[in-house]
Amino acid sequence: MNEPAELSGHPVVVVPGFMSDGRIWEPQIRLLSRYVPVTVAPVLSADRVEDVAASLLAHLPAKFTVIGAGLGGSIAMSMLEVAPDRIAGIGLIASSPLSETPAKAAEREPWIIRARSGRLRAVMQDVFPAASLAPSPLRSQIMGQIADMAEDLGPDIFVAQSRMLQRRIDQQATLMRAEQPGLVICGVHDQIIPVKRQMFTAELMKNTRMEMIEDAGHLPLMEQPDRISAILHSWIVGDGAARESAAPSEHEPLWVSRRSRRNFQPSPVASQVIEPVPEEILQLTPALRASA
DSSP, X not given: OOOGGGGGGSOEEEEOOTTOOGGGGHHHHHHHTTTSOEEEOOOOSOSOXXXXXXXXXXXXXXXXXXXXXXXXXXXXXXXXXXXXXXEEEEEEESOOSSOOOHHHHHHHHHXXXXXXXXXXXXXXXXXXXXXXXXXXXXXXXXXXXXXXXXXXHOHHHHHHXXXXXXXXXXXXXXXXXXXXXXXXXXXXXXXXXXXXXXXXXXXHSSSEEEEEETTOOSOHHHHSHHHHHHHHHHHHTOSSOOOOTTSOOTTSOSSOOTTTSSSOOOOGGGGSOOOOOOHHHHTSOGGGBOOO
16 A cells, blocks of 8 residues: 555646646645646546546556546546556545536536527536635635636537536545555535535545645645645645745635636625634544645
8 A cells, every 4th residue: 555655656637627728737836846746637628527636547657646626536446446556645625526417417508508508607617606616705716716617628628528427437446546645625614515425535545644625625736725735745745834925815705717817806705704613614524634
């Protein structure tokens, strides 16, 4: 079995989530690339997660640590299924090993129609509603950034990635067989893949560390980039949390949305009272809440 400390001896491959690209990994790439080679694996245009995983494996190193966010996590699990000997460790951010429910698969069909008709930016507000992110003054900017990436990728990629999600297979058995070090990162405010489901994901693996981010929802890479960088540094390099002087402040976005950079107004949530996270969520399984 691989020990976590051995991860620093292998390259790292990061896989973006639904309708996103390497921009969401910028702080982590800047930090981790000081210690290990880092590659961004594009989520290619295909109709099945397995096809993307097979295509990427043909070009990736002989052995590597893979970290996937959202849809990228599904691709990472597919890599683990077909090539377990090549995976040194697997990190999952806001991901689930479960297949798509019929109700969720059906919900995507109107989104596909609207995206094809030129309303992709508006569709992304339904895919990632504000309530799926943690309360924050930056919530609206993050949603704008997601819409920017979606527009850059285009409606054809939206349709292809939607089909991937609809057709993805159950990967519980893959995680149960895994001997590699695992890492699960979830935002406490995630309403798309709730905390309990991600805790279930962590419990499937034999050698897993779980991190719950209290000030994040479904997009922790964008909501708390410095925190995620520190967690990944600790997991891969193994010498404690990193301090990245060039990392963006927790009060600044990674980049400013095209629509908001001209006339930015703080989100109304900035003046709201943010309720504390319920203790029954934070204390679901304390043993899994490793420190960074």
